[in-house]
Amino acid sequence: MTDFLYNYLHVYLFVALFMLFCGIVGVVYRRTLIGMLVSLELIMNGAGLNLVALNRFVSPENAYGTAFTLIIMGIAAAEAAVALGIIILIFRKYRHIEGGDLREMRD
Amino acid sequence: MNFAEIIFLFIIAVTMGGAATAVLAGSVVYAIMGLVVTMFGVAALYVYLNSPFVALMQILIYVGAVTVLIAFAVMLVGPLYRRPKEWTTAGKFGAALGVALVSLLLFVRFVTETFPRAGAPSFEMTTKDIGRLFFDDLVLPFELISLLIVVAILGAIMLALFARGNK
Incomplete structure (x- = not known):
């Protein structure tokens, strides 16, 4: 029963690791702020997958990892709303959203 | 398979x-x-x-x-x-x-050495358990999340309003 592929912890951990890898590449490599935000969402998704997998395989007697993943989802929604407000503000002021050209966030 | x-x-x-x-x-x-x-x-x-x-x-x-x-x-x-x-x-x-590969290698090494390659124990987590956990042990984080979302909504509205006021 336990030798199916989806019953191994490492498969899930490596998928989450690949998502973290893609997210790090994207945050450094993208030129617009929206691309960086997409990569950040990728990283947070990988973290949530990691937490649920560890909860299911390492400590199955409580649900703290699952609850923490739900908390991460709420924080990600709030973070996306604030980040998009800031992005639209930057676009109104500078008429572009390229991260490399931003030097200051005053006024 | x-x-x-x-x-x-x-x-x-x-x-x-x-x-x-x-x-x-x-x-x-x-x-x-x-x-x-x-x-x-x-x-x-x-x-x-x-x-x-x-x-x-x-x-x-x-x-x-x-x-x-x-x-x-x-x-x-x-x-x-x-x-x-x-x-x-x-x-x-x-x-x-380069940065991502170095971190990937570090994390692969960490993952393969830390966690045992074990099969799955039994795991039955219902929605009732999650709800009981949220309203029993994790009441403070739950309420803080709602506060955070309210503050984020207010912050987004204020950002939009100030941008319009400056123009």
């Missing part, structure tokens, strides 16, 4: 392909499509992890709310056809790949 394993491998391939698309696509719209595909794949992985409630919340919040917000931002920040490609210089790509 049974049928569930074949579907599992397909889901993993779709998730990884979506993640690579979200990073390497030349246009922001394709990147968002890749992000949606990745989130659906992660939701399917949650189903394989015996957590259907988290899977549905993943679809509801990430696919339903966050990507729609990002799509609205893409629509609000001006025409797409005048935008240059999403890629920057090759040196930056090399640096990003």
Whole structure:
């Protein structure tokens, strides 16, 4: 029963690791702020997958990892709303959203 | 290899392909499509992890709310056809790949040495258990989340209002 592929912890951990890898590449490599935000969402998704997998395989007697993943989802929604407000503000002021050209966030 | 394993491998391939698309696509719209595909794949992985409630919340919040917000931002920040490609210089790509590869190697080493390659114990986590945990042990974080969301909504509204006032 336990030798199916989806019953191994490492498969899930490596998928989450690949998502973290893609997210790090994207945050450094993208030129617009929206691309960086997409990569950040990728990283947070990988973290949530990691937490649920560890909860299911390492400590199955409580649900703290699952609850923490739900908390991460709420924080990600709030973070996306604030980040998009800031992005639209930057676009109104500078008429572009390229991260490399931003030097200051005053006024 | 049974049928569930074949579907599992397909889901993993779709998730990884979506993640690579979200990073390497030349246009922001394709990147968002890749992000949606990745989130659906992660939701399917949650189903394989015996957590259907988290899977549905993943679809509801990430696919339903966050990507729609990002799509609205893409629509609000001006025409797409005048935008240059999403890629920057090759040196930056090399640096990003180097940083990510070093961290990937470190984490692979950490993962393979820390966690035992064990089979699955029995895991039955119902929505009732999660709700009881939230309203029993984790009341303070739960209330703090609602406070955080209220503050974020107010902050977004204030950002929009101040931007209009300055113009």
